[in-house]
Amino acid sequence: MRLHNMQIHSTLSRCASDEMTMERIISEAEKAGLETIGISDHIDNFDPSREQKLLENFSIRDKLCPNINVQIGCEVSQIDKYTIAIDVATAKKLDFVLVASNHYHLSHVENPIDRNPSAYAQHHLKMIEGAIDWGHTTIIPHPFLLAKVRGIDHSAVLASYDKHQLSYVLSKAAKGEVAFELNPRHLGSHPAFFKALVSLGQKVGVKFALGTDAHKPNEIKYNQTDLKTLNQIGVCQEHLLAM
Ligand SMILES: [Zn+2]
Numbered sequence: 198m199r200l201h202n203m204q205i206h207s208t209l210s211r212c213a214s215d216e217m218t219m220e221r222i223i224s225e226a227e228k229a230g231l232e233t234i235g236i237s238d239h240i241d242n243f244d245p246s247r248e249q250k251l252l253e254n255f256s257i258r259d260k261l262c263p264n265i266n267v268q269i270g271c272e273v274s275q276i277d278k279y280t281i282a283i284d285v286a287t288a289k290k291l292d293f294v295l296v297a298s299n300h301y302h303l304s305h306v307e308n309p310i311d312r313n314p315s316a317y318a319q320h321h322l323k324m325i326e327g328a329i330d331w332g333h334t335t336i337i338p339h340p341f342l343l344a345k346v347r348g349i350d351h352s353a354v355l356a357s358y359d360k361h362q363l364s365y366v367l368s369k370a371a372k373g374e375v376a377f378e379l380n381p382r383h384l385g386s387h388p389a390f391f392k393a394l395v396s397l398g399q400k401v402g403v404k405f406a407l408g409t410d411a412h413k414p415n416e417i418k419y420n421q422t423d424l425k426t427l428n429q430i431g432v433c434q435e436h437l438l439a440m
């Protein structure tokens with residue numbers, strides 16, 4: 198499988214390590230044999246100066262003349278069904294946009310009124326629909342697994358997704374050319390759900406994108422366990438987004 202990693206945070210993301218300079222990221226990705234990588238720094242609030250800062254990643258990349266495909270994007274937080282925290286003009290300038298439809302841990306992101314597994318599952322699907330309707334979303338990162346929501350049973354959330362509704366949302370994503378991220382480090386704990394998701398995705402023609410949400414240099418590459426996990430859930434080249 199030709200590998201890409203579309204979720205890598207540089208030093209522009211406060212949560213990333215100081216070692217995550219563009220230069221280091223590129224050299225690690227080249228060593229790891231990745232063909233394409235995506236720089237996806239956070240945008241959590243509407244902030245023109247932040248957007249400007251992220252756009253500077255283009256000239257930083259160009260100066261380094263990488264031997265691999267290095268795309269400049271962002272990971273933007275979705276605040277509610279209709280609100281994605283980036284100016285459309287900026288989104289259009291980026292190579293790709295990850296719209297995080299489940300950053301429920303942020304205080305300004307709408308949570309369901311009833312904070313139970315089924316309400317979260319319903320809410321997240323509505324958020325994803327909104328991200329597809331927005332029209333500038335490339336990939337939904339860390340979908341379905343609401344790992345950052347505290348105090349709920351994550352297996353119960355996964356069990357709460359209605360099959361028909363899920364299939365409707367996946368078909369809609371396929372039509373809107375929105376891909377879903379598969380992060381082998383998240384899938385491992387719930388292989389059955391993600392195996393079913395990949396198989397449903399294949400039926401409706403939705404694409405998947407690989408990402409590790411790398412915040413440190415050694416998180417950029419895929420190790421043997423990651424590749425085994427991807428193999429286990431049945432993902433292969435033809436299901437992956439061509440970047
Ligand atoms: Zn995120």
Ligand SMILES: [Zn+2]
Binds near residue numbers: 206410
């Ligand atoms: Zn991230």
